[in-house]
Amino acid sequence: MPTDNPTGGPADGSTSGDAPRIVFQDVVKKFGDTVVLNGLNFTVAKGERVTLIGPSGSGKTTILRLLMTLEHLTGGYIYVDGDPLTFEERNGKRVERKPKDVARVRRRIGMVFQQFNLFPNMNVLENITEAPIHVLGRSKDEAEARARELLEQVGLGDKADAHPTQLSGGQQQRVAIARALAMDPEILLLDEVTSALDPELVGEVLGVLREVAKNTDITMLIVTHEMQFAQEVSNRVLMFDHGRIIEEAAPDVMFSNPTEPRTREFLQAVL
Amino acid sequence: MDFFESLLDAWPQLWSGIQITLQLSLGGAALAFVIAVALGLSSISEIGVVRGVSRVLVEFFRGTSLVVQLFWLFFVLPQLGFRLESMAAGIVALGLNYGAYGAEVVRGSLNAVPKAQWEGTTALSMPWVTKMRRIIWPQAWALMLPGLNNLMVMLVKGTALALLIFLHDLTFVVDELRRTEGTYFAFGVGFALYYLISLGFSTVLRMLERRAQRKLGLAPTKAQTAQATAGAVA
CATH class of the missing domain: 3.40.50.300 (P-loop containing nucleotide triphosphate hydrolases)
Structure with missing residues (x-):
């Protein structure tokens, strides 16, 4: 046990x-x-x-x-x-x-929260690339390519430039999932x-x-x-x-x- | 016209006074801002000593009179071996005093950024500098601008105390004009000019505030406004 x-x-x-x-x-x-x-x-x-x-x-x-x-x-x-x-x-x-x-x-470790906790001062793509660039030290191009890939996976390939407030709760949560996954x-x-x-x-x-x-x-x-x-x-x-x-x-x-x-x-x- | 002739005559004097007042305002505001940010960030530090020191400094400079601080810097410090120019003493006094008030605005705004945002940064393992610079500060910035704007207007009016350390600022010039041009004219012009200077500063800060809010998606962006307008027209 x-x-x-x-x-x-x-x-x-x-x-x-x-x-x-x-x-x-x-x-x-x-x-x-x-x-x-x-x-x-x-x-x-x-x-x-x-x-x-x-x-x-x-x-x-x-x-x-x-x-x-x-x-x-x-x-x-x-x-x-x-x-x-x-x-x-x-x-x-x-x-x-x-x-x-x-x-x-x-x-x-990554986490997805009940209230999404997306960063309101950034668009969707920046929300996802922020930590890979500034924490993992990835290049901007690399981080963005990966973010777009993840956005496709969560079905939001067309929302990269959207602001979090323009998304529904379900969409925001899917961005939050992509953001967590971007940190591998x-x-x-x-x-x-x-x-x-x-x-x-x-x-x-x-x-x-x-x-x-x-x-x-x-x-x-x-x-x-x-x-x-x-x-x-x-x-x-x-x-x-x-x-x-x-x-x-x-x-x-x-x-x-x-x-x-x-x-x-x-x-x-x-x- | 009488009034405009007098104004034209007095303008060179007034302009020199305005320049001193603007120098004090800009210098004081710049220093106050640096102090406000430093003390504001220290006041939420995880290190107790840093928090304590910041607390004491804020309380001290907020709780003592600006005039007395000015006198200390200008009359007492030289006796201790540090001589400050009038302008420098004025800027330092304004910076310390309004910086202490500003620190409270900064602290309050940082604390007002939702806990969820701080937790979001932890969940992404962001180091302190990244967390602050990229996530927390931009959000706090939008919150602190109204408070800082208020302090800026107060600081502009606070610069008038500089005549006590022999600076020929706007108030000094206006008081001089009183003798040659009469009270109505002198103080009337004084009113108007202080108002215009304050208005100038607060307009700039209002613009910064709107820009910061737009970045947080709190106010409509230009694109959205255009879209909305286009929709209304169509």
């Missing part, structure tokens, strides 16, 4: 080719006095697609935000390909890593990416993500209420409640025949 096996993030911090893509080891997250995650352990293999489900406030989004370093890790460790992300164990002590080291590991992430975090969309726009975004799942081997962590989509795309589903994994299973098992009463109750409410 992966939940029982927090190893794979070697304590000496050495990178191993066989290390799991993501390891959460004894992860604790508190907001003030509120404990959101209390000693969470789980592992995600390379190329795996894992969907996190559970009632709101169960800590799913916090997990993605911790990986993206948008939240401070209160306790424990997170490893990416065996490399500690924000904290490491050195001589038996828990030490915060230098921003430079954090940045190096974080660069392997090894891990893609999808945080309720269709929750802010009008129902008729959900399909186009999920369609794009299905293609990404099919055509790449990017590891994905997905928080969603779209159970149909979760079932199609993911290899494994983790059911969260009160910051703990209460059940994990392959999607067809989880959605048709969950073991835990709490899971059954939750799925009945959302399906």
Whole structure:
């Protein structure tokens, strides 16, 4: 059981080719006095697609935000390909890593947000090329060629010069997906990416993500209420409640025949 | 006409006063802007000491009188071995004082850029300089311009204090004219000229503001306006 096996993030911090893509080891997250995650352990293999489900406030989004370093890790460790992300164990002590080291590991991770978070001071193409040029040091031509390719993939080949405000929510979210992919992430975090969309726009975004799942081997962590989509795309589903994994299973098992009463109750409410 | 003859006669004097006032305004504004940006950025630094120092400087220069600052720079500093020209002292005092106010405008605008935008930059692993220069600042810029515009107009009027350190600025000249041309004329012209100078600066800043908003897609672009007009005509 992966939940029982927090190893794979070697304590000496050495990178191993066989290390799991993501390891959460004894992860604790508190907001003030509120404990959101209390000693969470789980592992995600390379190329795996894992969907996190559970009632709101169960800590799913916090997990993605911790990986993206948008939240401070209160306790424990997170490893990416065996490399500690924000904290490491050195001589038996828990030490915060230098921003430079954090940045190096974080660069392997991309995220798509519920509210798209496109940059309003740039057009669509610039939104996508900005980070490849200024973070990865790619040439403008190279970055633009790749961006146009990605825009074709998400079905927005004709919108390169548009301003984000001229696009529908679904189109904006597809640009956000292209923007994340332009950084060639090894891990893609999808945080309720269709929750802010009008129902008729959900399909186009999920369609794009299905293609990404099919055509790449990017590891994905997905928080969603779209159970149909979760079932199609993911290899494994983790059911969260009160910051703990209460059940994990392959999607067809989880959605048709969950073991835990709490899971059954939750799925009945959302399906 | 009497009035215009007097104005023509007085113009060389007035013009020299206007030049001093403009020098103080532009110099003071340039310095104030640099200080505002530096202190504003420091005030949101992740390093506590930097934040603290910025806080103290802002409070000090905002909370003490501009006149007293001016006197310190012009009368006290020479006794400590630093002699500043009148013009330099005027520019430094205006820069420090309005820079401290401006720092609050800058800080407020940076904080007003939605958290989602900051998180977007983190998710793309942007280093601080890229994040600030390319994403956060352009958005904050549109937000801070109205506040900076306000301060600019106040700074222009604040330059009048320079006559206290013997600069022959517009206020000084107007006061001279009072003796030769009478109060109505002198102060009437004074009113009008300060107003026109302020108007000039605030018009330029308004243009910058509109341009910044257009870049954020908040105001219609020229192309969109043209399109809309074309649609209306058709």
